[in-house]
Structures are given as structure tokens and as C-alpha cells.
Amino acid sequence: MLNKTYCSAVYGINACTITVEVIVSTGLHYYIVGLPDNAVKESLRRVESAITSCQLHMPRQKIVVNLAPADLRKEGSSYDLSIAIGILASSGQMTNELLADYLILGELSLDGSIKPIRGILPITLQALKEGFKGLILPQENAKEAAIVRGVDVIGVENLSQVVDFLNHRIKIEPTKVDIQNFFHTNTANYDVDFSDVQGQENIKRALEIAAAGGHNLILIGPPGSGKTMLAKRLPTILPPLNMTESLESTKIHSVSGNLKTKESLLTTRPFRSPHHTISDVAMVGGGSNPLPGEISLAHHGVLFLDELPEFKRSVLEVMRQPLESRQITISRAKLTVDYPASFMLVAAMNPCPCGYFNHPEKECICGSNTVQRYLSKISGPLLDRIDLHIEVTPVLFDQLSTTRKAEDSRTVRNRVIQTREIQKERFDSFPNVHCNAQMSTQLTREICQVDEAGRKLLKTAIERLSLSARAYDRILKVARTIADMERSKMIENHHLAEAIQYRNLDRETWGGKF
Template sequence: MLVKTFGSAVYGIEATTITVEVNITGGTKYYVVGLPDNAIKESYFRVKSALKNCNYHMPKQQVVVNMAPADIRKEGSSYDLTIAVGVLAASGQIVPDELEKYLIMGELSLDGGLQPIRGALPIAIQARKEGYKGFILPKQNAREAAIVDNLAVFGVNSITQVVDFLNGEKPLEEEVVNTRDEFYRSISLYDADFSDVKGQENIKRSLEIAAAGGHNLILIGPPGAGKTMLAKRLPSILPPLSLSEALETTKIHSVAGKLAAADALVSVRPFRSPHHTVSDVALVGGGGNPQPGEISLAHNGVLFLDELPEFKRTVLEVMRQPLEERKVTISRAKMSVDYPSSFMLVASMNPCPCGYYNHPDRECVCGPGIVQKYLSKISGPLLDRIDLHVEVTPVNFSELSSERISEKSEVIRERVIKAREIQQKRFIEKPDLHCNAQMESKMVRQVCKISEAGQILLKKAMEKLGLSARAYDRILKVARTIADLAGTEDIQIEHLAEAIQFRSLDREGWAG
């Protein structure tokens, strides 16, 4: 008897429906065809044991399982339940009448229990798009899939529940999640707040500018100055995720298997902080079975690279293209997948190996040329993509012991949101542009016009401070953001002057 069940494969962050055809005829062998990987070929043993332990039987005949379309490689163990249900239906142990209405996915344990799968959200979105009535999957993934409306989602713990449901003996409880309530309930829940930081008002100002314009930022300062503490609080002043951004971010985390069973939606901006020993594949994504890397997991959020010069140069260089294109393409011989990677890069570093170059109180013990050699670990092309270079100085005792309460993240976020609204109106005809940092050179000339006095100031700054040519566009973009924060239509002299000071690493002789 021939029976069809339906599963799904995830490529990138999109899903493709897979038809699993099970045919039982005379013979004794078990075959799986349609470009399965080893995990799928091994499903025979998991399916056989699970059926036996749940008081069902594996047919003692020839079983042929075809996974169509046959020219797409299928990977992973999440097809176990799809195959098992097909085998039961083909052998007459399940009534097959309702099978075509449901997408069925799950990894089987030997006792018939179900293990969670990856990519439940993109699979559910595709199932709704193709008109399936429901989606049957492991209980651990049910909340994640249930944020898709107009699709009945059934979370199950064992294959027995699935069989009883399809035979009409016991109904399954539908998982229901109110997507908007889930989203708005935790949209502004951050553990860290800017009010926790004593002093460092100039650094807070630079982070506010970075958040308002989506600018990349590097913090340079001695150990213990508060670089990491400040960076971790940056997501709390960024504009809240929109619902569409939250769904896109959740899809990436779903594909990577990073969502907990209790989570239905990623509703706050991600903050990813990989260790400096990270490999280039772990950072940008890839592998034999391509998976999203840290830059994609930071999509719509912040990627924080602490101790930037300690990262391998090859790791840093692979970020250059994703920083510009806001996506990463992973190519293999038979496939190519795209992962979105629109993130804010925030990096921190010591100014030298000992950490105390330019320190107000402690003397640097690094020898001649050591500081420059240390800074040269970061390539010019990467620095070219960082708009703000901020020098962080230690907080003195009077500021640390002060009882004065600092400004809360909520207050700063309101100013950032107003500046972003101005930018949205400015780029209304360019849907791919969302903030000032994403402007190309041609648009910079149109949007960031400055007065004659501003031209003179910028010329003097580039000559006297030894600023590089690449700093020109960056300064104009940052000045435009500062003007947006101030609510002025034109870039004023003071906005330009403030932007110029954020190019520390472009100054000739900065490191001696």
C-alpha cells in the first residue's frame, strides 16, 4: 500500500515541503531514497524500536521510503515521526484519511517519545502558506510554531498520541499563543540599564549617537574603565523590535536551535558576545550542514567583540562583506543559502598590550613601536566600517561614590526613537535603508550637506588632526545623526565638531 505523509526541510531561514512516500510490498528489506543523509538512513532503527515499545509493529515486508523532491538533500533526524506515521498508515495501523491535511515532524526516541527539532517557525510559516490544516510536532517546539496564526499547532510527547489522534480516538490539545500579547509583554524587558553606570557621560553620549544612527562603534580604554559594562547596555536604548523584525530574528534562532521551550518569540534585540577564540565558521556561519553564525544570531541587534585585537585576523576579515551587504551567503557545491546579518558592531580594546597607554595616572610599560604594532592587528578596511572611535577613561572615586542617579535607558531610548523616526521619513522611498549608517556615498552627498563654514572646519580638521580620507563620509554620517538627535534639519557647526572628535584611530600619531 502506498501512503504519503508530509514534512519539511529548512534551507537558510526558509522551509521547503518534503513529501514522504511509503510503499509496502512483498520482500524483506527497508530502503530510504531521495538523497537522505546518514541520520535519516539510521531512522529505521529508531522507528522500529519506537513502534515496538509502543505496541505497534514494523511490517516484515519490503518498505520503500521516498523523500521527494529527490534532487534536494535531506538532513537530520526530524523526519523520524513523518516516516513512522507513513509506515503505520501503509501497514494499516493508522487510518490515512487525514494525513494530507497535516505536516508532521519530530525526532523519535527508542521508547516512542519525541525530541525537539530545529526550524519549527519557518516550517510553520511555510505550512500555513501551503494551506495545511495543522502542524504536529514535539511539545518542546509547540509555542515557537504557535505564533503563526491560521494554523492549528499540536504539540505531542509521544508517537502514541499522534496515532490516537489520526485514528480519531483521542483529540490533541491545540497550542495557542497570542503573538501580539507575547510580543508586547516582553518588548522592553532588559536586565541591564544605563542608570547602573556611574559617570562616563561622554561615553553614554557616544552610545546614544551610535544607537540613533545605527553606527558601528569601537571603545578604546584601559582595563576596568567600563567598556564591557557600557556595551552590554546598548540594546536597552535601541528602538524596540517591530513585529516583523521579531519574527525574522526568531526564525534565525529557531533554525540554529537556540530557542528555549518556554520561548515563543524573540522580542528584545539580541546581544551576542563571542569569545575571541571563535572560528571564522562559528562567526559568519557555515559547516557541512550550513548553520547561521554569530553575526546572523545578532541580526537586528548588537554583535559585541571584546578585546578586538585578540581575535584572529582571518576571523575579523570575513566580517567585512556582511557589514556592508547586511547578509552573508554560504555556498556549497550543490546549494547556496543566505542568512541576514544586519547588526550593529560594537568592539572594545585596550590601547596597548599592557592596557595603560594614555592612562591619566598609570604609566605604560610597552616599548617603542609596540603600541602601533598592537593596533595594526586591526586592518584598515575593518576600521573603515566603524564610524565611532571612542576613548574611554577610568571613572574617578568621586563619581563612583556619588549618590546621583544616572539617566535611565528608557529616557535615552525615547530620544533615539525620535531620531530614528526622522530617518524613516527621510528614507521612505528607499525600503532597504533604515538608518543613517546604511547610506552610500552618493546619498551622503545629498542628505549631509554642510555650510561653507562647516566645509572650512572639516578641511582644517582633516589637515591638522591628520584624519584619513576614509573618515570624511563617516564624519558626515555621524554629524547627520547628531543633528537628528537635536531635531534640526541642517547640520550645524557644533554637530560637525562633535562628529570629528569620534575619529581617534584615524589621527596620525595617535599611537605615538
């Protein structure tokens, strides 16, 4: 007898419903078709052991399992539970009355227990879209799925529980999550704070500008000057995630398997800090079964690259396109997926191999050619895409030993939120623009108007620093953010002057244009 159950496959950050057709007939062999990978082919062995362990009967007949649509490759172990239920229904051991109402997903252990799977959030959203009554899935995934309103989320622990539920022997209450309360009680509480940083007021000012406008920045300075410490505190002054941003980020982390077991929704902005030995694929995403890379895992958050020149040149160059388009497209022979990648890039580096080039007190032991080779590891096109270049100087003893309390993150964050509100109102009619850093060239020219004196100042800066057209746009965007912080409708000369001074790496001090 033929029976159909339903499960789902994740491609990129979107899900596709898979129909599992099972027929039990005369014969002795097991067949599974529909472009299954090895993990799916092996599922029949797991299913057989799980059925037997739960005191149910595994048919000793010909079993054919078809995963439709047959032209999509099926990967992973999430089909186990759906296949098992299809076999039991086709062999007459349970009713098929509710099979069309639920997506059934989960990996089976040999003892019949059900293990969690990846990508539950996009699967649940697709189930809602296609009108399913609910999902039957591992208990550990239930809270993540319950974020989506409008579908029943039935969390189960073993195969016997699923059979009893579908046979109306037991009743399982759908899992519920109070999203608003969850969002409120899990609001960002960071272990670090801006008040930990003594001195460095000019650097903290630059970080506030970056946070207020969503700008990329690079910190350059000697070892021990506080570059990493400052960068790690940037998320503490960013505006909190709204519900839309939280769902988008959670989908990516769910698909990649990085969502913590007890974490059903991301409530703090991601902060990703990959090691400099990372590969191209790990950075942008990919693989035979494409998964999100670090730039997508940092979506709506911060990607921090410490010791920037130590990263492979190819790794840095693949980020150029995502920094502009804020998404990455990964193409394979039979599959193309898009991952969002709207992140703030924060980089840190020493000015030379020894770290003391241009240091006010310590002498650099590197030759001029060595310094130039070191700096040239970062290409000009990549630097053009970084809005603020900040020189970090060592902290003086008097600043370190002071007992005066520095400004905390909450105070700075409140100012950043107020500035972002101005931008939100400005870009209300532009659905894909939420902050100044996301403006297109055309929009930048339209919004970032300057007077005649401002144009002369920009012309002088471009000629002296040999700035590119892209760097010109970045200056205008940063100046617009500084003006917003001062509640100024127009970009004044001092706003432009401050924005221009944040192009340190374009200056002759650092070896000129890279």
C-alpha cells in the same frame, strides 16, 4: 500500498517541503532513498523501536521510503515521525484521510516519545504559504509555531497520540498564542541599566548617538575604565523590536537551535559576545550543513567583541563584507544560503599590551614599536567601517563615590526612539533603510547636505587625519544622527565637529592611520 506524508527541511533560514513516499511490499529489507545523511538513514531503527513500544505492528516486509525532491540532501532527525506515520498508513494500521492536510515533523525516541526539532518557525511560515491546514509537531515546539496565524498547530507528545488523532479517536485542540499580549508582557526587562554607570558622560553621549543612528563603535581605553560595562548596557537604550524584526531574529535562532524551550518569540534585541578564540566559520556561519554564525545571531541586535586585537586577523577580516551588505552568503558544492546580518558592531580594546598607553597617571611600559604592532592587528579597512572611535578614560574617585543618581536607560531610550522616528519617516520610501547607518553612499550624498563652512571643515579634517572616502561617509552619517537628536533639519558645523572628534583612532595620538 503507497502512501505520502509531508514534512519539511530547512536550508538557510527558509524551509522546503519534503514529500515522504512510503511503500510496503513483498520482501524483507528496508530502503531509504533521496540523498539521506546518516541521521536520516538511522531513522528506520528509531521508527521500528518506537512503533513496537507503542503496541503497534512494524511490518516484516520490504519497506521503501523516498524523500522527494530526491536531488536535495536531507539531514537531521526531523523526518522520523513522518516516516513512521507513512509506514503505519501503508501497512493498513491507520487511515490516510488527513495525511495530505498536515506537515508531520519530529524526532522519535525509542519509547515512542517525540523530541523537539530546530527551525520550526520558518517551517510553519512555509506551511502557511503552501496552504497546509496545519502541522503535527512536538509539544515543545508548539508555542513557537503558533506565532504564525492561519495554520493549526497540533502539539503531540508521543507516536500513539499522533495515530489516535489521525484516526479520529481523540481530538487535540490547536495551540494558540496571544501574540500582542505575549509581546506586551515580555517587553525588555534588563538586569543592567545605564544608571549603574557613574561619570563617563561623554562616553554615554557617544553610545546614545550610536543607538540613535544604528552606528558601529569601538571603545578604547585602559583596563578597568568601564568599556565592557558600558557596552553591555547599550541594548538597554536601543528601541524595542517591532514584530517584523522579532520574527526575523526568531527565525535565525530557531534554525540554529538557540531558541529557549519556553521562548516562542524573541522580544529583546540579541546581544552576542563571542570569545576571542572563535573561528571564522563560527563567526560568519557555515559547516557541512550551513548554520548561522554569530553575526547572524546578532541580527537586529548587538555583536560585542571584547579585546578586539586578540581575535584572529582572519576572523576580523571576514566581517568586512557583512558590515557593508548586512548579509552573508555561504556557498557549498551543492548549496548556497543567505543569512541576514544587520547588526551593530561594538568593540572594546586596550590601547597597548600593558593597557596604559596615553594614560593620564600610569606609565606605559610598552615601546613605541610594540604599541604600533598591537594597534596594527586591526586593519584600516575594518576601522573605516566603524563609525565612532571612543577614547574611554578612567573614572575619578569623586564620580564613583557620588550619591547622585545617573540617568537611567528608560529616559535615554525614549530619546533614541524619538530620533529613530524621524529617520523612519525620512526613509519611508526606502524599504531596506531604517536608520542613518544603513544609508548607501548615494543616499548619504543626497540627504547629508552641508553648507560651504561645513565643507571646509570636512576638507581640513580629511587632510589632517588622512581619512578615506568611507570614513568621510561615516562622519556625514554620524553628523546626520546628531542633527536628528537636536531636531535640526540641516547638518550644522557643530554637528560635524562632534562627528569628527569620534574618529580617535585616525589621530596621531594612537599611532596615526592603521
